[in-house]
Amino acid sequence: xxxxxxxxxxxxxxxxxxxxxxxxxxxxxxxxxxxxxxxxxxxxxxxxxxxxxxxxxxxxxxxxxxxxxxxxxxxxxxxxxxxxxxxxxxxxxxxxxxxxxxxxxxxxxxxxxxxxxxxxxxxxxxxxxxxxxxxxxxxxxxxxxxxxxxxxxxxxxxxxxxxxxxxxxxxxxxxxxxxxxxxxxxxxxxxxxxxxxxxxxxxxxxxxxxxxxxxxxxxx
Numbered sequence: 001x002x003x004x005x006x007x008x009x010x011x012x013x014x015x016x017x018x019x020x021x022x023x024x025x026x027x028x029x030x031x032x033x034x035x036x037x038x039x040x041x042x043x044x045x046x047x048x049x050x051x052x053x054x055x056x057x058x059x060x061x062x063x064x065x066x067x068x069x070x071x072x073x074x075x076x077x078x079x080x081x082x083x084x085x086x087x088x089x090x091x092x093x094x095x096x097x098x099x100x101x102x103x104x105x106x107x108x109x110x111x112x113x114x115x116x117x118x119x120x121x122x123x124x125x126x127x128x129x130x131x132x133x134x135x136x137x138x139x140x141x142x143x144x145x146x147x148x149x150x151x152x153x154x155x156x157x158x159x160x161x162x163x164x165x166x167x168x169x170x171x172x173x174x175x176x177x178x179x180x181x182x183x184x185x186x187x188x189x190x191x192x193x194x195x196x197x198x199x200x201x202x203x204x205x206x207x208x209x210x211x212x213x214x215x216x217x218x219x220x
Contacts, residue, residue: 006216029078092158177216
């Protein structure tokens with residue numbers, strides 16, 4: 001059902017990631033309410049200040065830029081809890097209670113009755129190994145990583161952004177494309193994600209993510 005859409009070399013997939021990086025950062029920032037436009041995002045990434053924006057929104061964009069730089073510089077490293085925590089350290093820098101460390105208290109998720117349990121490092125590592133060792137497509141593994149990170153709320157803040165980076169790292173390593181939730185699909189995504197939080201049934205949102213959120217490159 002979720003076969004790989006793309007079969008790229010590592011170099012090709014890194015090339016695609018770099019070509020789409022402004023769009024991907026914009027979409028990822030919008031996932032958690034960052035109030036910026038795509039042109040504003042491109043301007044910030046070019047190192048030019050933009051009048052009228054909240055500093056917290058500018059910082060989200062710059063944190064995502066640094067997260068992507070670190071991910072691409074370390075693209076061949078294995079995915080582990082340590083790496084996942086390092087990405088959150090970039091993503092949630094200066095905006096969270098703590099960043100880069102597992103959450104050690106309870107949190108709620110607005111709009112849902114679901115309360116994620118406090119994560120335990122050994123259990124997270126086991127879940128990661130199970131997802132990565134499963135005999136399914138690279139694309140489906142990446143979607144599972146993303147959804148696991150979102151629903152588990154491993155960190156105090158920035159979980160959707162962090163999970164997006166992790167899904168992309170795995171896709172790029174595997175030559176399977178780029179993952180990004182288009183801003184024009186954000187309302188539908190949020191509805192499906194809320195349903196997933198409440199039910200722990202991922203099929204509907206996985207179908208949506210597979211159809212609309214995986215990009216790549218086809219050879220002529």
